[in-house]
Amino acid sequence: MLLTTNSIQQAPPIYLRSIGEIFAVFDQQDSGNLSYGVTVDGQRYFVKTAGDPADTNPYLDHAGRVELLRNGVRLTQSCDHAVLCQLHNVIESPAGPLLVYEWVTGELLGVPRAQRGNPASAYQRFRALPGEEILLVLDQVYDLHRRLAALGWVACDLYDGCLLYDFATKKIRVMDLDTYHQGPFTNTMGRMFGSSRFMAP
Structure with missing residues (x-):
């Protein structure tokens, strides 16, 4: 249904x-x-x-x-x-x-600022992974964005809160790309969505 x-x-x-x-x-x-x-x-x-x-x-x-x-x-x-x-x-x-x-199995890599230093958080556990494993994840995220760019999509508000990682299977999933734009656009809202940690100066 x-x-x-x-x-x-x-x-x-x-x-x-x-x-x-x-x-x-x-x-x-x-x-x-x-x-x-x-x-x-x-x-x-x-x-x-x-x-x-x-x-x-x-x-x-x-x-x-x-x-x-x-x-x-x-x-x-x-x-x-x-x-x-x-x-x-x-x-x-x-x-x-x-x-x-x-429904995707995994843990959200984005965590509130107060929890970022917690070694048990998904954020810190992901950062502690071997470099090769992190690079494999980045390759997949970059490949998705190459595909999206070829289709005319412009990334907006991509941050670690868009990433779900399954530590058991080593699989990454990307979600919540609702603010991406089809083609170039003019900022009409002032400060865009997203954390200043990930925004261009």
Whole structure:
């Protein structure tokens, strides 16, 4: 049902609970997006939404968040690459689209500043890997971006919070590229999204 439904009338969490089990909620995003880990018919999925339309705290209003999700769909559908998380379906709802992705095993390499020094964090454990293993990951991330550049996509807001790494299988996955632009663009928003650690001066 999650993979074949095109539209719903319920709020996303009500719909998701009606067809499966929500086992994780990701509700601490600066973007205002609200995402879910969902089990349906024994399979796990990651479902991303634009969050509560009434939430005015994020930088972008709800319409802006919806447009970024649609942009993420365009990017994912335009580029077939092994490290990109696979998009299975898009379901329209009164609260905007639900993007149904595969569930990926791994740990987010981006961690809050206060945890960056913790040797148990994924961030520090990744930094402690042998150089050859890190270079293999970088090669894959660079290869994805060569492919995206060839398709006309300009990277924006790429940082370690976009990277999921499975330490057991040594596989990297890239996600959350919703702010990438198709072709050159003019900055009309002032300070762009992203951490100053990764931004050009």
